[in-house]
Amino acid sequence: MKRDIIINQFVIKFANINGTGSASANNLFSRGIFRMGVPISPKNIFPSNIQGLPTWYEVRVSESGFLGRRGGIDIMVSMNPQSMQRDIAEVDKGGYFIYDSTKPLDPKLFRDDIDIIGLPLTATCRELYEDPRQRQLFRNVMYVGSLCALLDLDIEVFKQLISDQFRGKEKLVTPNVKAIETGYRLAQENATCPMAFRVEKRNNVGNKILIDGNTAAGLGAVYGGATVAAWYPITPSTSVIDAYSKYCRTFRVDPETGEKNYAIVQAEDELAAIGMVIGSYWTGARAFTATSGPGLSLMNEFLGLAYFAEIPTVLVEVQRAGPSTGMPTRTQQSDVLLAAYASHGDTKHICLYPSTPKECFEYTAMAFDLAERFQTPVILLSDLDLGMNENMSEPLEWDDERTYDRGKILTHDDLENMKERYGRYLDVDNDGIPYRTLPGTHPTKGSFFTRGTSKDEYAIYTEIGEKYIENMDRLQRKWRTASKYVPKPIIRKTDKPCTIGVVHYGTSEASTLEALHHLNTLHGISLDSMGIQSFPFSDEVGQFIAEHEYVFVVEQNRDAQMRTLLINEYDFDPDRLVPLLHYDGSPITARFIRREIRDWILQTTTSPRRGSRFF
Amino acid sequence: MSYTVPSFRHPNLPRNELGYTSKDYEGAVSTLCAGCGHDSISAAIIDACFQMSIQPHRVAKLSGIGCSSKTPTYFLGNSHGFNSVHGRMPSVATGANMANRNLLYIGVSGDGDTASIGMGQFVHAVRRNINMVYICENNGVYGLTKGQDSATTDLGSKSKKGDPSPYEPIDLCALSLQLGATFVANSFSGDKDQLVPIIQAAIAHKGFAFINVISPCVTFNNVSSSTKAYDYMRQHMASTNTVDYVPTADEITTDYQEGTTERVTMHDGSYLNLHKLEAQHDIHSRRSALKLMKDYGAEDKVLTGVLFIDETTQELHEIMKTTKTPLRNLTEKELCPGADALEKLNNQFR
Ligand SMILES: Cc1ncc(C[n+]2csc(CCOP(=O)(O)OP(=O)(O)O)c2C)c(N)n1
Ligand code: SF4
Ligand SMILES: [Mg+2]
Numbered sequence: 001m002k003r004d005i006i007i008n009q010f011v012i013k014f015a016n017i018n019g020t021g022s023a024s025a026n027n028l029f030s031r032g033i034f035r036m037g038v039p040i041s042p043k044n045i046f047p048s049n050i051q052g053l054p055t056w057y058e059v060r061v062s063e064s065g066f067l068g069r070r071g072g073i074d075i076m077v078s079m080n081p082q083s084m085q086r087d088i089a090e091v092d093k094g095g096y097f098i099y100d101s102t103k104p105l106d107p108k109l110f111r112d113d114i115d116i117i118g119l120p121l122t123a124t125c126r127e128l129y130e131d132p133r134q135r136q137l138f139r140n141v142m143y144v145g146s147l148c149a150l151l152d153l154d155i156e157v158f159k160q161l162i163s164d165q166f167r168g169k170e171k172l173v174t175p176n177v178k179a180i181e182t183g184y185r186l187a188q189e190n191a192t193c194p195m196a197f198r199v200e201k202r203n204n205v206g207n208k209i210l211i212d213g214n215t216a217a218g219l220g221a222v223y224g225g226a227t228v229a230a231w232y233p234i235t236p237s238t239s240v241i242d243a244y245s246k247y248c249r250t251f252r253v254d255p256e257t258g259e260k261n262y263a264i265v266q267a268e269d270e271l272a273a274i275g276m277v278i279g280s281y282w283t284g285a286r287a288f289t290a291t292s293g294p295g296l297s298l299m300n301e302f303l304g305l306a307y308f309a310e311i312p313t314v315l316v317e318v319q320r321a322g323p324s325t326g327m328p329t330r331t332q333q334s335d336v337l338l339a340a341y342a343s344h345g346d347t348k349h350i351c352l353y354p355s356t357p358k359e360c361f362e363y364t365a366m367a368f369d370l371a372e373r374f375q376t377p378v379i380l381l382s383d384l385d386l387g388m389n390e391n392m393s394e395p396l397e398w399d400d401e402r403t404y405d406r407g408k409i410l411t412h413d414d415l416e417n418m419k420e421r422y423g424r425y426l427d428v429d430n431d432g433i434p435y436r437t438l439p440g441t442h443p444t445k446g447s448f449f450t451r452g453t454s455k456d457e458y459a460i461y462t463e464i465g466e467k468y469i470e471n472m473d474r475l476q477r478k479w480r481t482a483s484k485y486v487p488k489p490i491i492r493k494t495d496k497p498c499t500i501g502v503v504h505y506g507t508s509e510a511s512t513l514e515a516l517h518h519l520n521t522l523h524g525i526s527l528d529s530m531g532i533q534s535f536p537f538s539d540e541v542g543q544f545i546a547e548h549e550y551v552f553v554v555e556q557n558r559d560a561q562m563r564t565l566l567i568n569e570y571d572f573d574p575d576r577l578v579p580l581l582h583y584d585g586s587p588i589t590a591r592f593i594r595r596e597i598r599d600w601i602l603q604t605t606t607s608p609r610r611g612s613r614f615f
Numbered sequence: 616m617s618y619t620v621p622s623f624r625h626p627n628l629p630r631n632e633l634g635y636t637s638k639d640y641e642g643a644v645s646t647l648c649a650g651c652g653h654d655s656i657s658a659a660i661i662d663a664c665f666q667m668s669i670q671p672h673r674v675a676k677l678s679g680i681g682c683s684s685k686t687p688t689y690f691l692g693n694s695h696g697f698n699s700v701h702g703r704m705p706s707v708a709t710g711a712n713m714a715n716r717n718l719l720y721i722g723v724s725g726d727g728d729t730a731s732i733g734m735g736q737f738v739h740a741v742r743r744n745i746n747m748v749y750i751c752e753n754n755g756v757y758g759l760t761k762g763q764d765s766a767t768t769d770l771g772s773k774s775k776k777g778d779p780s781p782y783e784p785i786d787l788c789a790l791s792l793q794l795g796a797t798f799v800a801n802s803f804s805g806d807k808d809q810l811v812p813i814i815q816a817a818i819a820h821k822g823f824a825f826i827n828v829i830s831p832c833v834t835f836n837n838v839s840s841s842t843k844a845y846d847y848m849r850q851h852m853a854s855t856n857t858v859d860y861v862p863t864a865d866e867i868t869t870d871y872q873e874g875t876t877e878r879v880t881m882h883d884g885s886y887l888n889l890h891k892l893e894a895q896h897d898i899h900s901r902r903s904a905l906k907l908m909k910d911y912g913a914e915d916k917v918l919t920g921v922l923f924i925d926e927t928t929q930e931l932h933e934i935m936k937t938t939k940t941p942l943r944n945l946t947e948k949e950l951c952p953g954a955d956a957l958e959k960l961n962n963q964f965r
Contacts, residue, residue, distance in 0.1 A: 035965075209964035219960070225950040227942035228713045230706075251952040259938040261949050263713045268739040272706035275699070275736070279710025282697055283675065283718065284943035287710060301700050395961040398954045404947055438943070439675045439695035439711075440718050447672060449688055451698040461688075 003094070003196040008038050008063035010074040010197040012147075015087045016140075017080045019051030025140030026057040028165070029147060030390065032158045033061060034210050037202040041067040041510075043389045043587060048235070048328040054083040063204060067392055068511030071591030074197055077143060079121075085109060096195060098143075098150070117191045119146055124186060138179040145183020152194035154201065155184060209357075209395050213386035214290075216357035216396065217316050218243025220364025221288055222251060225404050226314070228287035230265045230276035232295060235328055236384040237318040240290035270295035274302040274315065281312045282450060284438040286368045286404075288314035293322045293335045296342065296379075303377050304343030305452040307475075310425070310434065312371035312378075312407070316364060319383040321585040330585025331384035333506055334557035339379045340535050340565055346472065350378045350482055351535040354386065355509035357393035359533075363487070372407035374482050375436060383556070385507045385587040408435045415445040424448040424459040425471060432478030479536055486534035489541050494526040501548035502580075502597070505532040505562060508554045508588050515593035523598055535565065542570050545577070550604075552597060554580045556588050632668040640665045642692040646685070652804035652830030652845075653683050653752050657690040659807055660721065660750075663814035664691065667862055674719045675711055679704040679733055682759045683725035683752035683830070691721075702733025705740035705749075709931075712745055715941040716932050719818060720747035727757045730766040730785045741794045741823050746930040748817040748824045751787055752804070754832035755843035762835035772840045779840075789908060791825045792901050792923055798824035799904065799923045803848045804831065806919070812860035812887070813921060819860070819881035822930045829917070842917060853911050855896050855904075855920035859888040879924055889921060898924055 014029075016022035023044075030042040038061060045056040060070055072092045078084050078099040084106075088097050093113045099105060101118025110116070121142055125135040148155045159177050166172040187193055218240045221229065231241045245264055252261040267273040273289045280287035291299070296317050306313040319335045321327035339351050350370055352363040360382060367378040415422065415437065422445060425434045434457075437446035448459040454471065456462045492513075504512040509531050519525040530544045545551050545566065553563040560579035567574050580596050582588040628636035640661040645654050664674065671693035678684035680701035687696040699707045708722050729737050729751045740749065756774065757763040767787065768780040788801045798820040802810045810828065817824035829848055831837045837844045842851070856877075863884040877898060879887040889898060897903045904922040911918040938945075 207961075207965075209961050211964045219957075223951055223957070225945075225947065227945060227950065228710060230710060230713075247952075251956065252950070254938070258936055260936055261938050261942070261945055263932075263935055263937050263942060265709065265713065265743075267706065268735055271703060272709075272736055272739065275703045275706025276710030276713065278699075279677075279697075279707035279712075280714040280942075281710075282695075282707070283711040283714040283941075285714030285941075287714065302703065305700050396957050398951075398957045400954045402947075437695070440673055440715065443670060443672045444693055447693050447695050449696040449698065452700060453698070 006197050007200050008061055008198075008202065010061050011070055011072060012059050012061065012075040012077065013073045013087075013090070014057040014077045015080045015083050016055050016057065017082070018046055018049060018053055018055040020140070021137045022055070022057070022079065022140045025144050026059075027390075028141070028158065028161060029144050030059055031210065032144075032153060032161055033059075033199055034205060034392070035157050035161065036154055036199060037205050038063060038199055039065045039067065039204055039392055041069075041392060043069065043385065045586065046329050054080050061199065063202060065204060066510065066514040066590065068509070068514050069587045069589040070514070071589030077147070079140075079143065096197070098146070101190070115195070117150070119143070119186050119190050121146075121183075121186065124182060128182065138175065141176055141179035142183035142186070145180035146187035147183075148180065149184045149187035149193040150191060150195050152198040152200070155180065205392065207395055208392050210390045211357045211393055212239070212388055212390050213354065213357045213360040213382050214239040214318065214388060215243040216360040216393070217290070217364045217380065217382065217387070219247055219396065220361040221316075222247045223361070223398055224286065224365035224368040226286045226288045226368060227262050228265070228276065228280040228285050229262070229289065230267050230273040230280075230287065231289050232267050232270045232273050232291070234292045234295050236320055236388045237290040237292045237295070237316065239388065240316050240318065270298040271302065274299040274313070277313050277315070278302060278306050278311050281371070282439070284409075286314070286372070288316060288368075290316040290318065292318050292320050293338070294325070296335055296338055300343045303349065304345060304347050306377045307343065307347045307349065308345070309450050309452055310375040310436070311450070312375050314367045314371050314378050314380075316380045316382065318387040319381065321583075327585045329384070331507070331587055332556050332583060332585060333383055333508070334559075334561065334583070335381065336555070336557070336561035337564060339381050348479065348536070350374065350376060350486060352378065352380045352487065353505040353533055354380065354382055355506050355531065357386070357391050358396060360386065361396045366487070369405040370482070370485065373405050373485065374433060374478060375407060376478070376482075381506065383507050408433055410435050410437050410441070410446060412442050415442040418445065421458065422446050422448075423457040425455065425474070426457040427474050427477065431481045432474050432476070433481060483536035483538050486536060486538060488538050489533055489544065490531040491528070491540065491544055492530075493528045494520075496526060498526060498528055499549040500527050500601070501544060501551040502527050502529040502554060503532060503545070503551055503562070503566075504529065504554040508556060511588050511590040512554050512593055514590035515597065518590070518594050519597060525598065525601060527597070532562065537566070537569055541566075545570070545572055550576055550578055552578045552580045552600075554588070554593060556582050558583045631665055633670065635665065635668075635671075637661060637665040639693065640671060640691055642687070642689045645689040647682055648834045650833040651682065652754060652828075652832070653686050654689070655804040655807065656750065656752055656810070656828050656830055657686045659804075659810040659814055660690045662807070662811045663818065666811070667815055667818060669719060669818070673717070674721060676721045676723065677704050677708045677711065678723040679725070679728035680759070681725035681728045681757070682832075683723060683754075684728055686752070687721075687723055702728050702731070703736055704728070705733065705736035705745075708747055709740060709743065709745050712747060712931070713937075714943045716746070716937070717941050720745075722747055722749045724749065724751050725758070726751060726753040726755060726765045726767040726787075730787060734766075738790075738794055741791050741796045741825065743931045744797055744822045744928060744934070746822055746932070748814070748826070750814075750826045750828060752830040753787065753827050753843060754830050754836050755784070755841055756832050756836035758832045758835060767843075769840070769842050772842070773838060775835050775838065786908070787825070787827045788922060789905060792905055796825050796923070797822040797925045797928045798921075800824075800826045800921045801829075801917070801919045802826060803829045803852055803919055805845060805848060806852070809854065809858060809919060812858040815860035815862075816858060816881065816887050816921060819883050819885045820924065820926070821882040822928055848917065851916050853916040853918050855893050855907060855918055855922060856889040856891050856898070858921055859890065861886050861888060879926065882926055887921065887924075
């Protein structure tokens with residue numbers, strides 16, 4: 001096969017069996033390329049199972065810095081006979097299929113439009129290692145070594161990474177380095193090295209970091225001043241608490257006494273977890289919980305209480321594919337409506353939609369400020385793709401001048417000097433936000449009864465219709481105030497005026513921006529775009545949609561939930577909001593978005609009804 | 616609708632150490648049915664706190680939903696209160712306690728709130744040994760939703776509508792003993808002399824103090840077939856001990872007879888004198904408590920009093936080793952690692 005050499009632009013996928021230790025080898029592969037200064041975007045595709053089922057690891061290598069999923073596979077590293085049939089079929093024409101040739105390839109699977117490379121990995125491991133566990137582990141490291149030869153990677157970078165990784169456990173360095181070298185030799189002996197896809201050192205990652213969104217969110221909670229975390233384990237949110245716990249142990253334990261400046265309670269269920277968060281805020285600490293869709297469903301009743309009784313609450317929701325248990329280890333953006341309107345009665349909650357680890361960090365820290373400023377639940381809506389995959393991200397930043405915004409809390413002296421009667425739900429400043437008091441503040445002033453039942457401005461129970469309406473309307477006023485504080489959308493306009501816009505949020509961002517780039521360079525179609533960052537929508541969101549004739553809403557769910565939210569909150573003609581939906585549980589790809597938009601535009605420009613006013 | 620009590624103060628009302636009269640411990644006027652046992656429990660809480668000279672604003676009162684859960688409005692008007700959602704008071708109390716360990720937490724619940732919808736949270740609050748007083752105002756019926764059977768309704772007992780309950784009741788005292796509760800008491804709303812010192816002892820106890828108070832519902836369950844009716848309790852109540860709570864400050868004047876009285880020192884230095892009627896009962900033995908309850912039950916008697924105390928255990932903060940400073944008092948200075956630390960972390964991610 002005659003081939004062009006392609007440098008730093010390809011997608012490689014590893015097919016493994018879970019529980020075999022492949023994750024750390026795959027990780028090593030990604031980090032090595034990252035250290036060579038070439039942008040990467042790795043994605044884990046794993047089953048809801050601990051051992052024995054197929055798992056995949058897909059790495060996008062992109063010199064241009066495209067970090068979304070591209071679509072298509074150039075190189076498949078097949079280490080799982082179970083899924084081999086599917087895996088070989090998935091390789092793009094002109095790609096490579098690398099497999100363990102200890103067992104010969106079934107001739108039925110053979111394809112002549114790709115290159116097939118067999119490496120006797122297992123056989124070599126059997127010779128080199130006695131212990132079966134070691135055979136398995138080093139086979140993984142070995143294929144990373146082979147890839148060094150095949151992709152022309154700098155093997156020294158990998159050796160360095162290994163010695164960094166095992167610092168303090170030097171005994172482990174030598175056998176790992178040996179495995180890398182053996183793999184390298186095997187590739188040289190069994191294939192033409194390097195192959196057409198290659199990696200060359202670049203300086204394209206700058207000071208970026210490689211971090212998963214959940215770790216960033218957990219750190220955000222430490223920096224944001226959370227002292228109580230209450231949670232119930234659920235994939236893909238568990239690692240948020242793991243990270244919070246890890247960094248609390250680093251930063252929040254008194255080295256002398258061992259006393260902790262934090263408390264983590266593993267609750268009996270999600271109802272209890274959110275109850276504990278609400279209780280903590282009620283007595284005045286910053287607290288949070290982390291969960292996924294099923295947990296959010298359980299938390300609904302309490303979220304209504306927090307909304308109506310006006311108690312700050314912070315919740316990190318890492319979405320996975322629903323409904324019900326759905327595909328618990330696959331990604332989706334399908335809890336958008338549930339989060340926005342969680343609970344019975346007229347309720348709505350501040351939502352933040354991060355697209356990068358840096359935003360996970362910043363928005364989590366910000367959530368604590370917003371929750372206290374507006375005395376209401378704040379939901380950080382992340383997803384499995386962002387939360388559990390290492391993403392290349394701008395470094396995390398913190399301004400040491402920054403102070404926590406605790407919102408309107410009356411102190412002992414405020415109460416002491418207060419002439420008028422304290423009213424918990426009085427709108428003193430006409431922004432809808434009343435003043436809170438915390439238990440234990442003053443012996444005779446400021447106490448009130450917190451309740452989920454209807455009450456007047458003085459927190460006294462009432463069922464008088466006008467009083468109820470007054471309160472509900474004040475909550476609406478508070479909501480409008482919040483729309484001025486939450487992060488504004490990120491709007492990217494083309495230099496020419498254009499009548500079509502593209503709306504995205506969360507993890508659909510990277511693929512959408514890449515698709516827009518290629519629509520422009522390959523098809524001459526340039527479109528404006530807007531990344532929605534939060535709910536309530538700030539004025540700019542409505543303006544952007546109003547300015548465009550048609551707006552695509554790109555999202556990863558079946559029911560076009562963000563589109564519904566937009567139509568519900570504004571009164572746009574639904575025809576103008578074109579859903580662009582991806583919901584098979586894998587992260588949305590740039591190719592898919594590009595194709596959908598291009599096809600729609602081609603179709604629409606030829607259809608008489610919509611005319612050709614777009615360009 | 617609840618009202619604020621007029622602030623008229625009788626000049627001759629006795630004052631406690633803080634200079635407060637019992638009026639300062641009252642709340643809004645109750646809206647419960649006249650004669651409801653729950654109101655007597657509120658009165659007992661008021662007395663207990665007044666006598667112990669507790670700063671009302673240092674108390675946080677929490678409840679779930681039900682007639683019983685409404686009562687925190689009717690006592691300690693100068694305390695913050697939280698009427699949460701049905702059956703979930705334990706989690707709210709846990710979080711509140713995590714955030715500020717220096718307040719006194721009094722939780723009020725009903726038998727529906729505790730033994731049905733809230734059973735999960737209740738058992739876990741017991742298990743975690745949260746430092747709080749948990750009072751279950753047990754009337755064997757759902758009062759607020761008008762008379763349905765609860766999980767503590769006696770087998771065979773007829774509701775107002777006439778159907779006998781076909782299920783075995785849950786005994787909350789036995790359950791909490793088995794779960795490892797560190798303070799368990801049983802009492803009757805109509806017996807203030809017993810209830811007030813029990814509440815005081817529960818307040819002095821460090822850890823989860825559970826008090827089951829049989830509290831007749833005059834509207835739906837004060838029927839002859841119920842063990843939660845006034846008449847039944849008056850006739851069938853037996854006490855394991857009479858309780859006499861002695862605060863830290865008081866001099867030890869009560870003389871007690873060796874063999875019939877046991878003194879239990881609470882962790883704050885106050886103590887309980889238990890004048891034993893039942894010599895075999897060892898207040899520190901779960902087994903003895905459970906056996907005695909069974910024995911009396913067999914004779915159709917309800918055993919009341921302090922059934923079990925363990926003053927040696929650790930409450931949740933001690934187990935978790937949280938700082939002595941209430942977490943809510945910590946500021947950026949203690950909580951935020953700062954920009955330099957973050958830059959070091961960034962490097963670990965490169
Ligand atoms: C989630 C939910 N389900 C049902 C109710 C209706 N409800 C209110 S109080 C109550 C029962 C209360 O019984 P109990 O705790 O024994 O209190 P009591 O009124 O007898 O004192 C029920 C079922 C509710 N408020 N919330
Ligand atoms: S219905 Fe029963 S429990 Fe409720 S207030 Fe009336 S007497 Fe008390
Ligand atoms: Mg009841």
